[in-house]
Amino acid sequence: MELLAILFLVTGLAGAWVCPACGSEASGDFCGSCGLPRVPEGMAFVPACSVTVNGETVHVPAFFVDRDPVTCRDLLDWLGAELHSLDQVTMYLTGQDELIMSGEVFQEDFSGVYFVRYTPWVIYVDETGKVGGVNVQNGCFDLPAAALTFAAADLYLQDTGKRLPTEAELVAAVSGGTVGAEDAWDVMEKYTDFLSLTISSVVGIPPSRLAMFGGNASPEERVMWEWTREPWGGESVTSNSPYALIVKPLDPPVRGTALRENGYFNVIFRGVVPLPWYQ
Numbered sequence: 001m002e003l004l005a006i007l008f009l010v011t012g013l014a015g016a017w018v019c020p021a022c023g024s025e026a027s028g029d030f031c032g033s034c035g036l037p038r039v040p041e042g043m044a045f046v047p048a049c050s051v052t053v054n055g056e057t058v059h060v061p062a063f064f065v066d067r068d069p070v071t072c073r074d075l076l077d078w079l080g081a082e083l084h085s086l087d088q089v090t091m092y093l094t095g096q097d098e099l100i101m102s103g104e105v106f107q108e109d110f111s112g113v114y115f116v117r118y119t120p121w122v123i124y125v126d127e128t129g130k131v132g133g134v135n136v137q138n139g140c141f142d143l144p145a146a147a148l149t150f151a152a153a154d155l156y157l158q159d160t161g162k163r164l165p166t167e168a169e170l171v172a173a174v175s176g177g178t179v180g181a182e183d184a185w186d187v188m189e190k191y192t193d194f195l196s197l198t199i200s201s202v203v204g205i206p207p208s209r210l211a212m213f214g215g216n217a218s219p220e221e222r223v224m225w226e227w228t229r230e231p232w233g234g235e236s237v238t239s240n241s242p243y244a245l246i247v248k249p250l251d252p253p254v255r256g257t258a259l260r261e262n263g264y265f266n267v268i269f270r271g272v273v274p275l276p277w278y279q
Contacts, residue, residue, distance in 0.1 A: 009040035009161050009273065020045040021062075021278075036278060042067060044178045048279060051171045054255065058168045062278045065165065065173045066270035069144035069182060069226070070156065072120065072136045078156055083131040086114065086123065092152040093121055095262035119147040119265060120190070143187050144224065144268040150244050150260035153227050153269040162271030164229035167247055167255070169272055174249045181249055182224040184266045185217065223248045225256055227269040232257035 016027045017038055024033035031038075039045050043064040050059050083089060090096060093116050114123040120140035124133040136143075148156075157163050165173070173179040225248055231241035241260075246267055248254035258264060 009043075013038055013041065021047060037275070040064060040273070043273070044173075046169070046173050046176055046178055049172050049176075051168055051175060052252075053168050053171055060166075060168045060172045062275040063165075063169055064273040064275065065169065065178060066162070066272070067178065069268040069270045070153075071142050072145045073141040075145050075148075075156060076134060076136070076141075078159065079152075080131075080134040082152075082155070083123070083134060085129055085131060086125050088131070089114070089116070089123055091261075092149060093119065093263050094147050095149045095259070116147065119263075121147065137190075139190050143190055144182050146187065146224070146265050146268050147263040148267075148269065149263045150227055150258070152263070154229070157269075157271040160271065162273055164227055164269060165272040167228050167230055167245055167253070169274075170226065170228060170247050170249055171253050174251050174253065179249050179270070182268060184222050184224045187224065188265065220248070220250065220254065223250060223254075225258070225264070225267045227258075227267060 013029075016025055018024070019026055019031035019034060019036050020039060021036045022031065022034040024031055026032055026038070029038050030036065036045065044067050046060075046063050046065055048060065048062045050057050052058070079092065082092065112125050112127070114125060115121075116123065120136040120143070122135045122137065123131060124135070126132050154164055170179065225246040228245045228247055230245040232243035232245045233241065243257045244260045246256045246258045248256070258267060
């Protein structure tokens with residue numbers, strides 16, 4: 001399964017490349033010296049290693065990991081194809097019905113436009129209630145895609161030949177310098193002006209409070225969480241647990257928990273492709 005995913009990701013890539021595992025120059029889909037597949041565009045190779053996770057030493061097989069979190073731009077076409085009715089929105093974004101606000105409460109010209117509160121996501125709906133498109137506010141296209149539920153993040157990555165990382169994989173990527181932290185304030189402030197023009201004017205609350213995140217928070221508090229594929233609570237919890245483990249990619253990492261059915265303004269995600277057969 002992993003090999004098929006890799007071939008899906010590297011199909012169409014051309015030109016010579018330098019193998020990050022052995023340093024040899026290669027030209028095909030696999031390194032002729034060590035057999036490592038060509039690294040997919042936008043991803044990095046993390047060699048097999050051992051890391052300390054929650055006080056225990058864990059062996060991590062080699063894998064590819066997204067250098068950057070999935071962005072709003074990455075998701076636009078996929079999310080637009082997934083959503084057919086407004087009722088579906090909360091299964092993919094925020095997971096909380098009360099956070100979907102109709103543009104009609106702001107001004108008549110916004111009829112049929114729904115803003116997902118505290119996020120840059122915008123849903124367009126026709127007169128029958130069918131979703132006609134998905135967009136984000138100007139300036140937010142290349143921001144990390146926050147406020148997606150666990151299920152939505154998982155489905156998107158599956159459709160792109162990847163999966164969510166384990167905690168150990170995130171720790172390995174951070175330790176190797178491949179994955180860095182994202183600043184929640186830098187992300188949130190990009191659409192503060194939008195909040196000021198819409199929700200703030202309606203509820204009478206300053207945009208700085210609506211942003212839900214202060215620029216004067218400590219550096220660790222400002223680091224955005226990332227979804228992992230693991231349930232919260234350790235091995236005794238089944239994969240059907242309503243809670244998932246989220247991690248701040250720091251060294252050492254910070255662990256937390258989140259409801260799988262909810263999306264959160266400061267939880268983002270990235271994909272991995274495992275290479276268990278490569279040593």
